[in-house]
Amino acid sequence: MVKYCELFWSFFKIGTFTLGGGYAMIPLMEQELVDRHGWLSQEDFLDQVALSQSMPGVLAVNMATGVGYRLRGYRGAAVAIVANIMMPIVFIITLAMLYQLFKSNTHVVHFFMGVRPAAVALIAAPVFKLAKSAQVTWRTLWIPVTSALLIWLLGVNPVYVILAAIVLGLLWSKIGPGTNEDRTN
Amino acid sequence: MLFLELFWTFLKIGLFTFGGGAAMVALIQNEVTVSHSWLSTQEFTDILAVSQMTPGPIGINTATYTGYTAVLNAGYGQGLAVVGAMLASLAVILLPVVLMFGVVRFLQRYRNNRYVNGVFQLLRRVVVGVIAAAALQLATVESFGEPEVSLHFIASLVIFATVFILAMRKKSPIWLMLGSGAVGLLLYGLV
Numbered sequence: 001m002v003k004y005c006e007l008f009w010s011f012f013k014i015g016t017f018t019l020g021g022g023y024a025m026i027p028l029m030e031q032e033l034v035d036r037h038g039w040l041s042q043e044d045f046l047d048q049v050a051l052s053q054s055m056p057g058v059l060a061v062n063m064a065t066g067v068g069y070r071l072r073g074y075r076g077a078a079v080a081i082v083a084n085i086m087m088p089i090v091f092i093i094t095l096a097m098l099y100q101l102f103k104s105n106t107h108v109v110h111f112f113m114g115v116r117p118a119a120v121a122l123i124a125a126p127v128f129k130l131a132k133s134a135q136v137t138w139r140t141l142w143i144p145v146t147s148a149l150l151i152w153l154l155g156v157n158p159v160y161v162i163l164a165a166i167v168l169g170l171l172w173s174k175i176g177p178g179t180n181e182d183r184t185n
Numbered sequence: 186m187l188f189l190e191l192f193w194t195f196l197k198i199g200l201f202t203f204g205g206g207a208a209m210v211a212l213i214q215n216e217v218t219v220s221h222s223w224l225s226t227q228e229f230t231d232i233l234a235v236s237q238m239t240p241g242p243i244g245i246n247t248a249t250y251t252g253y254t255a256v257l258n259a260g261y262g263q264g265l266a267v268v269g270a271m272l273a274s275l276a277v278i279l280l281p282v283v284l285m286f287g288v289v290r291f292l293q294r295y296r297n298n299r300y301v302n303g304v305f306q307l308l309r310r311v312v313v314g315v316i317a318a319a320a321l322q323l324a325t326v327e328s329f330g331e332p333e334v335s336l337h338f339i340a341s342l343v344i345f346a347t348v349f350i351l352a353m354r355k356k357s358p359i360w361l362m363l364g365s366g367a368v369g370l371l372l373y374g375l376v
Contacts, residue, residue: 057281088241114369173303
């Protein structure tokens with residue numbers, strides 16, 4: 001049986017030393033959970049990744065929940081989640097405090113003037129990457145475009161747009177052709 | 186009651202985030218700068234920048250930092266701001282975690298279900314639009330400078346284009362952010 005302290009240490013390392021968000025954690029998780037400890041088979045790991053991606057929420061936390069639960073039940077999940085997000089939260093709160101102290105410092109102001117357009121670019125870039133993996137074609141381009149315009153121009157809360165997509169998706173699978181809506185897939 | 190509202194808002198954000206960190210950032214951005222005026226767009230962009238530079242999931246980082254700043258902006262002290270940060274982080278993971286407990290047992294049966302596939306086919310395309318809307322709403326005068334022939338505006342456009350192209354080529358966000366910050370330091374400090 002997997003020890004709690006080993007589980008904690010693994011997810012602590014994964015959470016603390018991964019820069020660049022949840023997707024960057026996947027290779028490190030695989031190395032730690034599959035190769036190093038052998039807690040999961042390669043196949044189980046990939047299943048867990050697919051499942052975590054299709055569930056709502058944060059990918060890394062979903063992974064920690066699923067893996068922790070498989071290994072040691074509810075307590076295992078709690079240990080893995082806490083270990084995974086503990087240091088990031090401490091880092092962020094520390095930085096938030098420092099920012100409050102130094103936000104009017106000239107160098108900090110200049111630094112953020114350079115960094116702001118980059119932060120926006122890092123949110124714009126996934127749009128095109130995700131469009132590819134979501135199989136957005138000329139025929140289906142109206143779906144993301146309409147969603148974006150509803151939010152951007154009409155001020156609709158994105159939560160309602162997502163809710164509508166879930167309801168319409170269910171209806172479509174009920175009344176639609178059933179197997180596959182896109183011949184291009 | 187700010188703390189209750191903060192909890193409820195982040196509970197909602199967690200439940201409706203499909204498609205990774207950028208999708209969560211998009212929902213947080215809309216809730217905290219549009220639906221509630223807890224933060225200005227500029228404050229949010231700064232938070233986003235810091236969240237992209239620190240380790241950990243970007244969604245959690247942004248939730249933590251936003252919770253902290255929202256409480257501080259409402260006039261409370263540092264201690265309560267830390268409580269707000271913890272509250273937002275807890276709320277944002279709570280419902281997905283509970284759902285995961287339920288779903289992990291039905292792993293195989295759940296995956297090739299016709300309804301699940303139907304919903305995700307549409308949902309994934311909608312989320313692309315949700316993230317695009319957030320990027321559009323974040324591209325403001327506060328982040329890019331007044332649209333005129335000025336050092337700030339032109340440099341912002343160049344930084345945006347460069348980082349955009351490099352991010353598409355999967356360059357690490359931390360180096361992109363630190364690099365852009367260094368450019369800002371040199372450019373605005375020396376000129």
